Amino acid sequence: EAQVTQNPRYLITVTGKKLTVTCSQNMNHEYMSWYRQDPGLGLRQIYYSMNVEVTDKGDVPEGYKVSRKEKRNFPLILESPSPNQTSLYFCASSLRTGVDTQYFGPGTRLTVL
Amino acid sequence: GESVGLHLPTLSVQEGDNSIINCAYSNSASDYFIWYKQESGKGPQFIIDIRSNMDKRQGQRVTVLLNKTVKHLSLQIAATQPGDSAVYFCAENEDFNKFYFGSGTKLNVKP
Numbered sequence: 001e002a003q004v005t006q007n008p009r010y011l012i013t014v015t016g017k018k019l020t021v022t023c024s025q026n027m028n029h030e031y032m033s034w035y036r037q038d039p040g041l042g043l044r045q046i047y048y049s050m051n052v053e054v055t056d057k058g059d060v061p062e063g064y065k066v067s068r069k070e071k072r073n074f075p076l077i078l079e080s081p082s083p084n085q086t087s088l089y090f091c092a093s094s095l096r097t098g099v100d101t102q103y104f105g106p107g108t109r110l111t112v113l
Numbered sequence: 114g115e116s117v118g119l120h121l122p123t124l125s126v127q128e129g130d131n132s133i134i135n136c137a138y139s140n141s142a143s144d145y146f147i148w149y150k151q152e153s154g155k156g157p158q159f160i161i162d163i164r165s166n167m168d169k170r171q172g173q174r175v176t177v178l179l180n181k182t183v184k185h186l187s188l189q190i191a192a193t194q195p196g197d198s199a200v201y202f203c204a205e206n207e208d209f210n211k212f213y214f215g216s217g218t219k220l221n222v223k224p
Binding site for chain 1: 217
């Protein structure tokens with residue numbers, strides 16, 4: 001089944017404790033992207049990747065890092081999480097660029113205490 | 114970032130009626146627009162898209178209208194069904210890679 005998977009689905013952590021949210025797709029997509037969703041603000045793009053080793057900042061990249069060492073994986077790294085990064089995070093992928101249909105993962109709900 | 118907003122946060126319609134969800138955008142350089150549906154506890158799901166060189170595009174029971182003069186986008190759902198109840202987002206695309214989403218409209222379909 002073609003899908004985007006994220007792990008973990010739920011995470012409660014404390015300020016300053018490094019964490020990684022994994023994202024994997026099995027569709028051989030070149031484009032991948034991370035979003036955060038907050039009430040009243042919709043989705044905001046954090047980072048995106050056009051292909052392996054090619055990443056760029058979205059609208060709200062501060063406090064996040066990404067890497068794209070393999071085509072299928074696009075982990076989101078929070079080196080020192082803070083409470084304002086409490087949010088619902090979505091990973092998405094599309095075939096080539098962002099204008100191809102994006103497929104979203106199920107989301108990761110992160111709480112930073 | 115660019116401003117992509119919605120006129121109404123919540124829309125209630127009777128089952129079988131047509132629904133219209135509106136969206137305003139501010140970047141006149143955006144050339145690609147997308148509507149997503151998000152059901153509770155799930156990720157957004159693509160519904161329909163439209164490029165800036167088009168005014169209208171139709172899918173199955175859905176139509177997207179683009180008015181570039183007033184920077185307005187709308188999603189029309191024909192014969193709304195209970196399964197259409199969800200939050201709907203519009204998004205605009207810049208440079209093929211960056212996306213800006215609206216805050217969403219919640220559609221409630223009354224039986």
